[in-house]
Amino acid sequence: MSIFNEKETVQLLETLTNIASPSGFTTNIMNVMADMLTKIGVDFVRTNKGALIATVKGTNDERHRLLTAHTDTLGAMVKEVKPSGRLALSMIGGFRWNAVEGEYCTIHTARGEAIRGTILMHETSVHVYDGVGTLPRDEKHIEVRVDEKTTSAEQTRQLGIEVGDFVSFDNRFEYTKSGFVKSRHLDDKASTTLLLQLLKQIKEQQLILPYTTHFYISNNEEIGYGGNASVPEKTVEYIAVDMGAIGDGQQSDEYTVSICAKDSSGPYHYELTRQLVALANDNDIDYKLDIYPHYGSDASAAIRAGFDVRHALFGAGIESSHAYERTHVDSLRHTAALLHAYVLSPMIDELED
Missing domain, CATH: 3.40.630.10 (Zn peptidases)
Structure with a gap:
């Protein structure tokens, strides 16, 4: 059996x-x-x-x-639509922001649309910001870069994105030849x-x-x-x-x-x-x-x-x-x-x- x-x-x-x-x-x-x-x-x-x-x-x-x-x-919710059009997040579950920094994500709007984005530090670019490596990974610095043409809060809201929308993290599932299962x-x-x-x-x-x-x-x-x-x-x-x-x-x-x-x-x-x-x-x-x-x-x-x-x-x-x-x-x-x-x-x- x-x-x-x-x-x-x-x-x-x-x-x-x-x-x-x-x-x-x-x-x-x-x-x-x-x-x-x-x-x-x-x-x-x-x-x-x-x-x-x-x-x-x-x-x-x-x-x-x-x-x-x-x-x-685990996941997140939109805490704020920033003046830049990017999104501040509120954490769902017990994790640390460094665990999802750089991860692709999906914003699930109230009208049922799924909009893609990336979770990043606001100060990601080493060519612009000093001390990027030592800044805290927290709700003040972590944000979502939305994969749509938006540079303002108004444009982001026109996409249907609003405070309270859920954000899910890509799982990136992989099953290796050696028998390991890797995934969020x-x-x-x-x-x-x-x-x-x-x-x-x-x-x-x-x-x-x-x-x-x-x-x-x-x-x-x-x-x-x-x-x-x-x-x-x-x-x-x-x-x-x-x-x-x-x-x-x-x-x-x-x-x-x-x-x-x-x-x-x-x-x-x-x-x-x-x-x-x-x-x-x-x-x-x-x-x-x-x-x-x-x-x-x-x-x-x-x-x-x-x-x-x-x-x-x-x-x-x-x-x-x-x-x-x-x-x-x-x-x-x-x-x-x-x-x-x-x-x-x-x-x-x-x-x-």
Whole structure:
């Protein structure tokens, strides 16, 4: 039985990263997700906030599981139309302006047009400005150079651009011969891809799950509250499938599945986390156990909202998170394997019985 289809997974991931979806501008991608769920043949509901919750009935319908991933990404909004015709930005999500300096972008106007631009320092030209390399990369200096003939605020507004328009960053997806996937917004479209693939596998292979399991596709995680509402009342276990943080002092890497023991919200549920580790060991799944110092998830948001659930977090290791990200197909493979093992396993308290 095949657990991981590399070609199909990478193709789907590219499709999802190509769809602009900064937090607050997710209607299009959630409609695409709804179409995909319909094609798979799984029942789902849409929440008032625009999230999707697909449900697969299990043998036990009294105790439920929930897996979540999010489609929303980092992005920006037009803060000001400058006298020069260029645009000042307001950040959506937690990143640094240097991570998008020089990146191509799209301005999404209220009348439905997509206008191209480039994110630059106002003082980019070294032939004109002193100290370009030492100026702060912040909202005062970063702007969008609009790819239209405009030299004034009036001309830019005539294009339909206005304060409050969303700005998305180009993903620049690439899949290398060595197995690396490079793209913006792997956080968290890599996990969303894996949940869709798992749902497809469950339906095609007619897998019988031991518990009714919900697949919660959220759309506001990057701003802190994607999965903190509409959690089905019988949910006992809540798993956030999200990126593993890589850097100095971290164990996570691009080749294994990263299991989070603690992030900035505090420790994840100990026994559930240890069960994930045991499943990885029992199924020859390469993993790293880690702590993410500057991180929160939809699972921790649900805990803060007061849901009485056991919560855990795991996902593919993502290098250079919230910038131009990268992972390896091996990490996707091991994450998919842990997802598969988890949804077919008993709950930890039943193991103890």
